[in-house]
Amino acid sequence: MAKKLATRAEVPDELKWNLKDLYPSDDAFDDAVVAYKNQLGEFGQYEGHVTDSAKKLYAVVVDAVKLSGMLDRIYFYASARNDSDTTDPVGTKLAGQAQSLFAQTQSTISFLHTEITALPKATFAQFLQDEPRLKDYRRYLELNFLRNQGHILPLAEEQLLAKSDKVFEGAENIFSMLHDGDMKYGEIEDENGEMVELTDAKISVFMQSTNRDLRKRTSQLIKKAYDALQHTFATTLSTHIEGTVLRNQAHHFATAREGELYSNEIPESVYDTLVQTVHDHLQGEHDYMQLRQDVLGLKPMYTYDRSAPLLGDPKLKFTFDESKAIVLDALKVLGDDYVAGLKAEFSGGWIDAAENVGKRSGGYENDVYGVHPYILLNWSDNYYGLTTLAHESGHAMQSYFTNATQAPQDADYPIFTAEIASTTNENLLLDYMLEKYADNKEVKAYLLQQSIQNFIGTVNLQTLFAEFEHNAYEKVEDDETLTADYLGTMYGDLVAQYNGPAVTLPDKNNSSWAGVPHFYYNYYVYQYATSMAISTTIADRIYRKVPGALDQYKTFLKAGGSQAPIELIKQAGVDVTSRQYLDDAFAVLDKRIAELKEVLEK
Known part of the structure; x- marks a missing residue:
C-alpha cells in the first residue's frame, strides 16, 4: 500500500x-x-x-x-x-x-x-x-x-x-485550487520497490535519482497530469492575462508590460537587456548539457536527465534540524546580528515546514510588519530542501532588518530587489559547502553541478519563463486566443532553444508551462534572473571579505523601499541599467563549469 x-x-x-x-x-x-x-x-x-x-x-x-x-x-x-x-x-x-x-x-x-x-x-x-x-x-x-x-x-x-x-484575481485562485488541491500525479514505485504517492517534494528527489527509469516514470506521470488539464490551464492563464491587459489599458499604458514595470519603477529596457544578454550567453548552457551527456553516456539525453548526479548520488541528506544548523554556520559570514535574526526565525514559529494533504506547493516568505516574517515550505530531506531554507530565510532576514529600521510606509521593499537577499544566501551557502567538501570529489562535483544548475535554472530558465510570458501577453494584446496547443508548442520551442542540441525533448508539445504559478504574478519571473545575477557578484565579494562589501549589503537589507530599486542596488555596487552585471555573472558560471570539468577530468 x-x-x-x-x-x-x-x-x-x-x-x-x-x-x-x-x-x-x-x-x-x-x-x-x-x-x-x-x-x-x-x-x-x-x-x-x-x-x-x-x-x-x-x-x-x-x-x-x-x-x-x-x-x-x-x-x-x-x-x-x-x-x-x-x-x-x-x-x-x-x-x-x-x-x-x-x-x-x-x-x-x-x-x-x-x-x-x-x-x-x-x-x-x-x-x-x-x-x-x-x-x-x-x-x-x-x-x-x-x-x-x-x-x-x-x-x-x-x-x-x-x-x-x-x-x-479569480483565475489565480482557480489555478491554485486546480494545481494544489485537485490535480494528482498518482502513485509511483520508488527506488525501494515501495508504492508512494508522487508529490512535488518527492519529484524534487526522484528527478535527481541515479535510477533513470525512476526519473523517466516520474516525468511521464507529471506530463500525464498536466496534459489531462492543459486546456483548462490554458483558459485560466488566458483569462488572467486578459484581465491584466484590461487593467493596464484602462490606466493608459500601451501594454501590460509597460504598466507592470512602471509600477515597480523599472525601465522596460532592463527586461529586454536581460533577454538579449542571456541569449548571447546560451552557449554556456549548451556546453554544460553536452558535458552532462558525455559524462553520463546518454544518447539520447532527455530533459528528465538534466538533474541526474554526474558521479552518482553522494547521498547528501539533511533533516530539517540539521539544515537549520548548516544555514546558521554558513551565514555567520554575514555577522552576529544576522545569525541572531536566523535563530529567532528558527525557534519562533515563523516556519511551516512539513508537507501535508492540501498544502500549497512550493515555498514563500510573507512579512507582517509589527509581527514577524512567515515562511511556507514543503520539506524534503535533500540539498534542495537545504537551499530552499537558506533562500526563504534570506527573504525573512531582509524583512527582519528592514522592519527594525524603516517606518511602515517605507518598509515594503520592491519586488525587483526582493530576490537579491534570498539568492545571496544561496550563493553563500554554496561557497560554504564547497569549502566544507573540498576534498570529497564526489560531493564537490555534486555541489558544482547543483550550483551550475541553480544558476541556469534561475537566470536562464526564469528568462525563458519571461520570454514565454511576454509572448503570451503580446498574443492576447493582438486579440489572438491562447490555446493549449499554442502555449505548449511555444514553450517546447523555447526549451529546445535554451537547452541546446545535447538535450532531446520527448515531445515537442510541452505542457509543463501549466505548473508555473508565477505566471499569475504579472511580469514577475524576470526578476529572479536579474536578482541571481546581482547576488552572484555580491555574495562573492562578501565571501572574499572585500572591504566594505558586507556594510554595503547590510545597508541594502535595511533600506526596504525607501528608494527606487535601481538606486538601492547601486548602493550595493551594481548598476542594473547596464548589461555588465549579467556578463560578470555569466563569467562566474563559466568558471564553475570549468571547475566541474576539472573535477570530472574532462
Whole structure:
C-alpha cells in the first residue's frame, strides 16, 4: 500500500507556523475584520477633502498606512489558513473573506488616488513646508500617487475597477485550487520497490535519482497530469492575462508590460537587456548539457536527465534540524546580528515546514510588519530542501532588518530587489559547502553541478519563463486566443532553444508551462534572473571579505523601499541599467563549469 501524505492534523506543532502571533483564534480574526470594516468606514469621511490642507493630507496618509497594516495582517492570516490546507473549507472561507475585504478596501479608498494624484507639484512642495511631518511620507506619496499622474481614472471608474479586483484575481485562485488541491500525479514505485504517492517534494528527489527509469516514470506521470488539464490551464492563464491587459489599458499604458514595470519603477529596457544578454550567453548552457551527456553516456539525453548526479548520488541528506544548523554556520559570514535574526526565525514559529494533504506547493516568505516574517515550505530531506531554507530565510532576514529600521510606509521593499537577499544566501551557502567538501570529489562535483544548475535554472530558465510570458501577453494584446496547443508548442520551442542540441525533448508539445504559478504574478519571473545575477557578484565579494562589501549589503537589507530599486542596488555596487552585471555573472558560471570539468577530468 502506498504511503500517504499526512493530514494537517497529523503534522507536529513544531513543524507548523504559529499563526496565534497574528490572532489567537479564528474568532479573534473575525473580530479584527469587524474592527477593520469600522475603521474603513470612518476613513471614507476624507473623501473630497484629502488635499484641503497639508495637515489634512498628513492625517489621511497616517490613517491610510494604519489601515494597510491592519489589512496585511488580516489578509495573510486568511491566506495562511488556506495555504496550510486548501481542502479545509474554513480556510477557503477565510481566504475568500479576505479577498472580498481587499476588493472592498480598494473601492472605498480609490478616491485617494484620484485626489492625491491631482495635487499640483508646486502645492505638494508647499505642503511639505507647511507640515514638516509629511516629509516622512514623501516617498510613499510620490511612489503610490504623484508619479501616477496620467494613469488614474475618474473616481467613479476607479471605484468600479477596484470592485472588480476579486474577479480579476479569480483565475489565480482557480489555478491554485486546480494545481494544489485537485490535480494528482498518482502513485509511483520508488527506488525501494515501495508504492508512494508522487508529490512535488518527492519529484524534487526522484528527478535527481541515479535510477533513470525512476526519473523517466516520474516525468511521464507529471506530463500525464498536466496534459489531462492543459486546456483548462490554458483558459485560466488566458483569462488572467486578459484581465491584466484590461487593467493596464484602462490606466493608459500601451501594454501590460509597460504598466507592470512602471509600477515597480523599472525601465522596460532592463527586461529586454536581460533577454538579449542571456541569449548571447546560451552557449554556456549548451556546453554544460553536452558535458552532462558525455559524462553520463546518454544518447539520447532527455530533459528528465538534466538533474541526474554526474558521479552518482553522494547521498547528501539533511533533516530539517540539521539544515537549520548548516544555514546558521554558513551565514555567520554575514555577522552576529544576522545569525541572531536566523535563530529567532528558527525557534519562533515563523516556519511551516512539513508537507501535508492540501498544502500549497512550493515555498514563500510573507512579512507582517509589527509581527514577524512567515515562511511556507514543503520539506524534503535533500540539498534542495537545504537551499530552499537558506533562500526563504534570506527573504525573512531582509524583512527582519528592514522592519527594525524603516517606518511602515517605507518598509515594503520592491519586488525587483526582493530576490537579491534570498539568492545571496544561496550563493553563500554554496561557497560554504564547497569549502566544507573540498576534498570529497564526489560531493564537490555534486555541489558544482547543483550550483551550475541553480544558476541556469534561475537566470536562464526564469528568462525563458519571461520570454514565454511576454509572448503570451503580446498574443492576447493582438486579440489572438491562447490555446493549449499554442502555449505548449511555444514553450517546447523555447526549451529546445535554451537547452541546446545535447538535450532531446520527448515531445515537442510541452505542457509543463501549466505548473508555473508565477505566471499569475504579472511580469514577475524576470526578476529572479536579474536578482541571481546581482547576488552572484555580491555574495562573492562578501565571501572574499572585500572591504566594505558586507556594510554595503547590510545597508541594502535595511533600506526596504525607501528608494527606487535601481538606486538601492547601486548602493550595493551594481548598476542594473547596464548589461555588465549579467556578463560578470555569466563569467562566474563559466568558471564553475570549468571547475566541474576539472573535477570530472574532462
